[in-house]
Amino acid sequence: MHRFAVLAKQTVASPSCKGPGGCRNERRDMALQCVASLVEGKPQQQRSPRLTCSGRKELVRWNSAAKAPAVKINEKTSREKILTLESMNPQVKAVEYAVRGPIVLKAGEIEKELRKGIKKPFTEVIKANIGDAHAMGQQPITFLRQVVALCTYPDLLDSPSFPEDSKKRARRILQGCGGNSLGSYSASQGVNCIREDVAAYIERRDEGIPADPDNIYLTTGASDGIATILKILVSGEGQSRTGVMIPIPQYPLYSAAISELDAIQMNYYLDEENCWALDVNELRRSLNEAKAYCNPKVLCIINPGNPTGQVQSRKCIEDVIHFAWEEQLFLLADEVYQDNVYAEECQFHSFKKVLYEMGPEYYSNVELASFHSTSKGYMGECGYRGGYMEVINLHPEIKGQLVKLLSVRLCPPVSGQVAMDIVVNPPVPGEESYAQFIKEKESVLNNLAQKAKLTEDMFNKVPGIHCNPLQGAMYAFPRIFIPSKAIEAAKAHKMAPDLFYCMKLLEETGICVVPGSGFGQREGSYHFRMTILPPVEKLKIVLEKVKDFHIQFLQEYA
Amino acid sequence: MHRFAVLAKQTVASPSCKGPGGCRNERRDMALQCVASLVEGKPQQQRSPRLTCSGRKELVRWNSAAKAPAVKINEKTSREKILTLESMNPQVKAVEYAVRGPIVLKAGEIEKELRKGIKKPFTEVIKANIGDAHAMGQQPITFLRQVVALCTYPDLLDSPSFPEDSKKRARRILQGCGGNSLGSYSASQGVNCIREDVAAYIERRDEGIPADPDNIYLTTGASDGIATILKILVSGEGQSRTGVMIPIPQYPLYSAAISELDAIQMNYYLDEENCWALDVNELRRSLNEAKAYCNPKVLCIINPGNPTGQVQSRKCIEDVIHFAWEEQLFLLADEVYQDNVYAEECQFHSFKKVLYEMGPEYYSNVELASFHSTSKGYMGECGYRGGYMEVINLHPEIKGQLVKLLSVRLCPPVSGQVAMDIVVNPPVPGEESYAQFIKEKESVLNNLAQKAKLTEDMFNKVPGIHCNPLQGAMYAFPRIFIPSKAIEAAKAHKMAPDLFYCMKLLEETGICVVPGSGFGQREGSYHFRMTILPPVEKLKIVLEKVKDFHIQFLQEYA
Known part of the structure; x- marks a missing residue:
C-alpha cells in the first residue's frame, strides 16, 4: 500500500503569455473552475494537479506516513x-x-458562502431557474412510487402495506x-407492455384516434427523444x-x-402582444428567408x-399542420406540459388528434413526432428520466434506422419506463388507490x-x-423594462x-x-424565466x- | 367520441419503379419491418398506414360503431x-x-413462431448475444435493490424488514x-455524495492513489460516458x-x-495467437498508417x-500509457469488466493506478478518461443505466465545456446513480448486510x-x-473454421x-x-461472440x- 497526493501551486500566467489556450481565457476558466469547485463541495487544495498552458508549477509529493520528506519536482515537463x-469539437x-x-x-x-456563514441580505437561495418540482417540495405521487418500489424489490409484493x-x-x-x-436491458424501443399502455393512453386522450405501440419509443426524458429525432433528420452541407x-x-x-x-436554426417569433400566440404568417416569413441559405426540413x-x-x-x-403539410416539413410537437393547462378558456389539443381530424390527406402524409415526459405534469419525476x-408516418426504412440508432445506447432506464407507465396507466375509478x-393529482394541479x-x-x-397570462406549463416569462443606464452598466460588465439584471437579482x-x-x-426586449x-x-x-428589487433597480438606473 | 382506424394494403412496387427511395431497398426494409413487427408483437394489419415511395395504396376507414360503411379512399395524394x-443523416x-x-x-x-406453436428443432431461443445477466436468470444483489427501493419509497425507512x-x-x-x-434533477455531473463515494472507491481500488470527486461524472451507463467524451474530442475536416x-x-x-x-476509425489488431494481447508495435503500425489521412487524437x-x-x-x-504519452493521444479506458477477472494468473490493473505509478511526467500530463458501469461485474444491473x-488531467476550460454539454441532458437517471453508489459503497465487515x-457477490463471480x-x-x-482463455469479462469469442463451400453459400445469400454460420446456428x-x-x-478469420x-x-x-452443430456444418460443407 502506498499513498500519493499532489499539491499544485499554480502561478498566474503573465499577461505576455502566448500559450495556445490563450491565458486570458485560462485565467477566466480557472475562476469558473473555482466557482464550480465551490459548488461541488471540496476545498481547492485537495485537487489533482491542473496545468496552465505555460504557467510554472511545482508538484509536491505527499507521503501520508511521513516517512520520507515531501519531494519537490520542478515540473518542466508539463x-x-x-x-x-481550440482542438475540441467546435459544434459542442x-x-x-x-x-x-x-x-x-x-x-x-x-x-x-451562506453555508460558511457569510452574511447576505437573504438566508437562502431560491432556485426558480428550472422546472424541478420535487426540489421545490412537491411530493411524489404515492401510487407511482409504490409501483416503482415493488418492481425494484419484488419481495414487497408480499407486503400487506402495498395496495x-x-x-x-x-x-x-x-x-x-x-x-x-x-x-435487464429492455428492448431498445422500450418494454412492450409499457408501450402498449402508452398507446392506450394516447387513444383515450385523443378520443379514440388510434395509436400503435409500434410507433411508440420510450426515451430517457423527452430531451433524449427530441435530440434523437433531430439527429436522424439532419444532413447536408453548405447551403x-x-x-x-x-x-x-x-x-x-x-x-x-x-x-x-x-444544423441551421431558423427562428420564428411568438407574438408577445398576443399572449405569445403562434402566427402562421411568421412561420412563412421565417421559412422564406431561410430558403436562401439552408434546406428547411423540420418545424418544432x-x-x-x-x-x-x-x-x-x-x-x-x-x-x-397545414403549413407543415404544404411546405413539406417534419413536425416535432413537444407536448410535455400537456397536463399543465390552467386558463379556463384553454384546452390542450394534441397535434396527433388535430392531424387525424384534418383527414387522410394530412394523417397519411404529415410526418409527426410528439413527445411526453415523466418530468412535468402533476408527477414532476424529473430524476427518473x-x-x-x-412517431407517425415514419418511412419504414427510417424506422429501422431509428431502432438501430437507439440500440447503440441499448435501452432507456427501465425504472424511468416504469414511472412513465404509471403516468399513462394511473389508478382508475373502482381501484383501491384511485381516490x-x-x-394528490388535483392538489398539485390546482395549486x-x-x-x-x-x-x-x-x-x-x-x-x-x-407578464402574459400563464395559460399552461410552469413558468412565467415576464417582460422587464431595463433603463438605458442599466444597459450601459451591463455593457461595462x-x-x-x-443577465446583468438577473445576476443583481x-x-x-x-x-x-x-x-x-x-x-x-x-431584440431590445428583455425577459426572465421564473x-x-x-x-x-x-x-x-x-x-x-x-x-421591490425591480422598483429599486429602476430607481438606481433612472 | 369518434374512432378511426386505417388499413393499408400495400402493393409491392414493380421492379421498374424509380422512386427516390429505391424500391429494392424498400422491399428489403418492408421485410425487415415485418420481422420487426413480429418481434414486437402486433399483427401487421393493425398498423398505421405505411407508404411506399410509389406503391399504390388504399386506405380503408374503419368505423368501429359500424354506423357508416367503410369508406375507401383511393389515396392519390400520398x-x-x-x-x-436518401435525406437522412448519412453518419447515422x-x-x-x-x-x-x-x-x-x-x-x-x-x-x-415458437409461441404460435410452429415446430422447430428446439423449444426456446437462448439469447447469448448480449451481456444481460438478469435476463439469463442471475438474481439481483439484495442490498443494492433494498437501497434503491428505500430511496424510491421512503415510507419503507420505517419498515422493520429492511436492514x-x-x-x-x-x-x-x-x-x-x-x-x-x-x-428531482441531480447536478448534471451527478449527486455529490455519490461522486464522493465513487472517488473513495477508486482510492481503495488503486491502493491510495488519490481520486477527486470533481473528476467523477455519473453517466447513463458507460456507453453514454464514452459517447460524450468522444463527442467533445472529435473535430476537423478532410485530412x-x-x-x-x-x-x-x-x-x-x-x-x-x-x-x-x-471521425476516422483507426484499427489496431489484438493478437489472437497470444491470447488477444495488445502489442504496442501494432499500435504504432496503426498510428503511422493513419497519420497520412487523419489527425490521430484518441486511443481506446x-x-x-x-x-x-x-x-x-x-x-x-x-x-x-507510454505510447499515448509519446504520441500525444487522449486515452479512453473502458474498464466496465474490472470485477470480472477469472484467470488465476491475471489481475485487474486500472489505467489510472498504473499512470500514477509511472511518475509525475505521466500522471501530470496524460489525459485519461476511464469508465465503469452498474451493468456488468457481479451486479449485472443493465436496466438501471x-x-x-x-477524467484525469482535463483542461479546466474543457471541464466547463463538458459540464455544459452534460447539462443539456439535465442529469443521468437518479435511480441508476443510486445503483452505482451501492456498487462502489457496498456493505463492509461489521455491517448487518455484509455476510x-x-x-451473493462471490456466488455470481465464482459461477x-x-x-x-x-x-x-x-x-x-x-x-x-x-477458443482463447476467457481471462475476464463475460464472453467467449472463439475462432471458427468455415469451409470454402460454406463461404460460397454465404456469398450466394x-x-x-x-453471419451465415450464426444464422444457421x-x-x-x-x-x-x-x-x-x-x-x-x-480478414479471412471468423468468430462469434457468445x-x-x-x-x-x-x-x-x-x-x-x-x-454438434459445428461438426454437422463442417460435414455439410466439406
Missing part, C-alpha cells in the same frame, strides 16, 4: 493538453444552455422484463444544411441540439409553451393553477414589468442586459431566475422581493 | 416522405450495431437529492479529421460512435476485453469463473473451433460467412450469438449443441 478549446463549443448556465453556477457559489392495484401493475411490468427484473424552425423564445435544448448537429412546436406558457388553440394547430415519443391518486394566476397578477402590478435577493437571452427574445414551483407562501415572498 | 434513407446511416442487429431480429421472429445499513445509505443519498427525492484508435475486435459502440461523429482500450476477454498485464498497460467516468452481500473455464474447455474440444439450435464481423476480425451468462447446466447444453 505539456500542452490534447483536448483544448457552440452549444449554449442557459437553464444550467453561469447564473446557476453563481447561485451555487452563493449557497456555499393490490399497485401490485397488479408491478407484476405485469415485471413479466414484461427479461428475467422479471428491472436490471443544403438542414434548417430547423424553432420558436423564439424557445427551450434551449433545441438550440443546443441544433448547434451540436451543425412547444405546446403548452416553454418558457412562454401559452396554450395553442385548435385553430392555430390546424394552421401549423422517463419519456416517450410517438388518493386523484386527490399550480392558483400560482399561475397569482404570478401573473403580482407581476402586472409592478411598474416596468409585463460584458453582460447581456437581462440573485445577489441582492437570493432568487435565481434565467435571463430571457438564454431562450431568445426580440418557475412557479415554490410553495404558495414562498412564491408570494419571491414575487414581493422581485417587485 | 406523398414522398421528408425523412428517407453508416452506424452499425451488431449486438442488437439482424440476428437478434431473427431471434425475435423465431420466438414469435439498518441499507437505511443508512438510503437516508444519506436522499439528503443529497433536491427535496430528498429521486424525482485533419480526428482519428480514434480502437481494438479489433472491438465492442461496436466504438465504431458506432465514430460513424455518428464522422477495453480491459478486460470485450468481446475478447483478455486481461491486460501491468507491463502492457505501462507500454500503452448507471455508470461513471473519471449476505459477500455470499462466472466456472463457466469461463467450462466454455474454453468445451470449445477447444471441438474440431475447427479454437449475400451474407458475411460468419440460430435456425437449427435456437442459440443466438453475434457474428465476429460485427466486432471486427482479421455470453457465458446462461446457468451452468443450460450453458453445458448450449455448448454441446454448438459442438
